[in-house]
Amino acid sequence: MIEGEQSEWTTRRGQPELRTLAVRSFGLTDSGKVRSANEDHFLIAELTKAMHIERTSLPQASAQFGQERGRIFLVADGMGGHQGGQEASALAIASIEKFALNTLKWFFPLKGSETQTVADELQTALRQADATIVEEAAQRPELRGMGTTLTMAYSLDSELFVVHVGDSRAYVYRDGELHQVTQDHTLVAEMVKRGEVTPEKAAKHRLRHVITNVIGGAEEGVRVEAHKLDLQAGDRILLCTDGLTEMLSNDQIATVLATESDPEQACKRLVAQANEHGGCDNITVILAQFSDAE
Numbered sequence: 134m135i136e137g138e139q140s141e142w143t144t145r146r147g148q149p150e151l152r153t154l155a156v157r158s159f160g161l162t163d164s165g166k167v168r169s170a171n172e173d174h175f176l177i178a179e180l181t182k183a184m185h186i187e188r189t190s191l192p193q194a195s196a197q198f199g200q201e202r203g204r205i206f207l208v209a210d211g212m213g214g215h216q217g218g219q220e221a222s223a224l225a226i227a228s229i230e231k232f233a234l235n236t237l238k239w240f241f242p243l244k245g246s247e248t249q250t251v252a253d254e255l256q257t258a259l260r261q262a263d264a265t266i267v268e269e270a271a272q273r274p275e276l277r278g279m280g281t282t283l284t285m286a287y288s289l290d291s292e293l294f295v296v297h298v299g300d301s302r303a304y305v306y307r308d309g310e311l312h313q314v315t316q317d318h319t320l321v322a323e324m325v326k327r328g329e330v331t332p333e334k335a336a337k338h339r340l341r342h343v344i345t346n347v348i349g350g351a352e353e354g355v356r357v358e359a360h361k362l363d364l365q366a367g368d369r370i371l372l373c374t375d376g377l378t379e380m381l382s383n384d385q386i387a388t389v390l391a392t393e394s395d396p397e398q399a400c401k402r403l404v405a406q407a408n409e410h411g412g413c414d415n416i417t418v419i420l421a422q423f424s425d426a427e
Contacts, residue, residue: 152291154364156204158421159396163404165376166412172211172218173374173417176226179204180239203239206286206419208301210374212347213279221266221281221349228262229285239289255287255296256357259348266349280349284315284372286421293362293370298348298355302378305362306369311387314360318346366425376414380407396420
């Protein structure tokens, strides 16, 4: 879905009561077997409410933290040559971090219109990252045209927001099935939608790497795909760059998730298997596992 439209998950499941879920997560990036440099970057971050005590007559800690936690998961796959790709993906993550710290009103209850406000803010964060990269490239001619994919998931309680640009992906693994949440913003994906290429032929099409929508690039302006999902205990969220999905099919990814319950070990196995199947690109994976809070 583009520009904040609701995904089929929200439409199908209605508006369930929000629940607090515990989260375990891990992220891993690898240069692969072919590339000498790694242009991927990733981020796992926790947002907390904090109160710093300057002076008090009471015996207590100098810092106190609220129970509510927001979490950000992000993968970015840079493009534009070795230096440009690394710079673009790093700039995008730095821009998102700044936005989360200074702009995102993550700690307000997500009810009614506030839910759409969060989705709008996250899309704004990606547009600001786009403007940051274009501005940097304009000042440094050797980086002109650099860009990056960016796929981000933000969770609070049992709500998950996904914003996305490019051909990295977000998946939900639920009840033994792997569901792809995001769409690939590529020329071949558009050809599949128009019925010009079958999904089977698209997987090996010579133009499958031509991306039609990036953060940065030759000029400012980006289309942000957005989804809202309602999480359940037992759900796992997988974010990955195309270095994983080019080497492993969805069925192969699902098999690893079905047989490996620990997020760290699952990430390591996914990266190892991608390398065993060729490792033709940089490989980055994040896996977040949600369960009932104690």
